[in-house]
Amino acid sequence: MGGVRTALYNYLYAKRHGGDFIIRIEDTDSQRFVPGAEKYIIEALNWCGIIPDEGVDAEGNVVETPSDRHPHAPYRQSQRKGIYRRYAEELVEKGCAYYAFDTAEELSAKRAEMEAEKKTFIYSHATRMSMRNSLSMPESEWKPLLESRTDWTIRFKMPEDRVVKMDDLIRGHVEVNTDTLDDKVLWKRADELPTYHLANIVDDHLMEITEVIRGEEWLPSLPLHYLLYEAFGWQDTMPRFAHLSLLLKPDGKGKLSKRDGDRLGFPVFPLRWTNAEGEVSRGYREDGYFPEAFVNMLAMLGWNPGDDRELFSMEDLIQAFSLERVIKSGARFNPDKARWFNREYLRMKSDAELAGLFIPVLESHGMQVVDCPKCAVTAGAELTPQGADFRNRIFTRGYVEKVVHLIKERATFVADFWDIASYLFAAPASFSEKDAAKFWKEENVTLAFKAAEFICGFGPEISAGPEFTKEQIEGPLEDYIRTSGWPMGKVMNCLRLALAGASSGLGIADIVALIGKRELAARMDHIRNTLGTGEKTNG
């Protein structure tokens, strides 16, 4: 989530200013290579509607760059391997960096030694002359090591007692004294790869990056990056920086982790992810979130438009986005609000689109959905006027759309539809015991059957075309019950129990207009056979 939000803000900023959004894969740590991670990232961004102008696609191919733009391929740093060494050595020649020959063991021994004295070892001006490097050793001694050994590195020579003055688009002016910084490794002879710091600065320069919008964890490295641009003499084209705050866990302390999702029951990944150990982390896509809702929710986590608007399409976000309105403090993620966003987007969707998403679910429950009444008849259906055949479980797309229209206000996800509306496709398999105990008793049952008879007698014959609409039946039914002096709530709930299996659900008029008289009669028969007529039968 955090990564997607960072990408989103980058994308919005780029698009807001007519720029290009570039995806570069920073895979300079061969130890931490994760198979499938790159594909996952591109797919996740794609799902969110974040499409790069330059970079690689999910298949790993280079994205076509418009002819009026500069291409900057390749976009994987592992494929750019050859270009970094000379930049690192340029820094050595300029006296801004040096060769270091300390082994990993020597370094950790040094750290342990300092730790024993309750001090922290920092490889810097204070200590570098006591280490093994091209500054502390005579040239005659270290020069041969360059050839004979393959475990040396190039380190940045952090200047002594200098205040680096930096500007951040979100945080404003920041100053840091270089004495608190260390001589970072820039390039490793062992795998001939740069570290993040060198690769990032070189590539940002080469790729003509104008703004760097990244996570807060990079803020402590910013002075190094400033100094690197300065050392290369690139300060005139140095990008502007913006450091985003982190996403925090919904409860307690600390930043959001994938464990929180498992613990509190919400996804922290955009898409489902299976790691090398086979552990599966749920994804927003698989949990039924619309990408628009996910993006909208993420956008509002740490940014606001300055007014009360909350619902934004990607286009709206591009128009409204500005770094000035990005919040400095960490944003605590709220799963309830995420669900609320999805509910809002669900309601905005057309019945046709939602029906399209619901149909596979219906099919998985054994229903057959056909495109038109004619196709239904071809498939052997005896359709009701509304387009349903309950006996053969065949329904027209139009029928599904009518159902969706009525239930979408009651759902948060498409996945909720079946639970809410299964009785509009198949007679209830069972009846809520609690509701039956409450309503299926005494004369209410008798009255419910009379009301059902009234409905069956209302409008034209079953086979004579459209029976009635909700509007046509609702008034007369209510009048009938009321003028008979019957208890409206009890009669209606008896009917609802028969039709929906419980006392919660759509209005009776809605249900009968949808399922039709024949199905109404069938369900009344069925409940009589199952629950009886409500008379007390036990002694």
Added chain:
RNA sequence: GGUGGGUUCGUAUAACGGCUAGUACUCAAGAUUUUCAUUCUUGCAAUAGGGGUUCGAUUCCCCUACCCACUACCA
């Protein structure tokens, strides 16, 4: 430990140094409805603490507390 960043209702956030600190989510109550849900109305609920500057501080400054990040031949 050191360095840097941060702190407004439970959460996300709004508020040129100036009205009773606003809005959304959650929660609660009420209204509507044939039930449930929806919808509508109302309510609960915050400037971390202490100093200072000022006629006036959520806003600017300092201190304290707490939170976060960094402190790798990781990004």
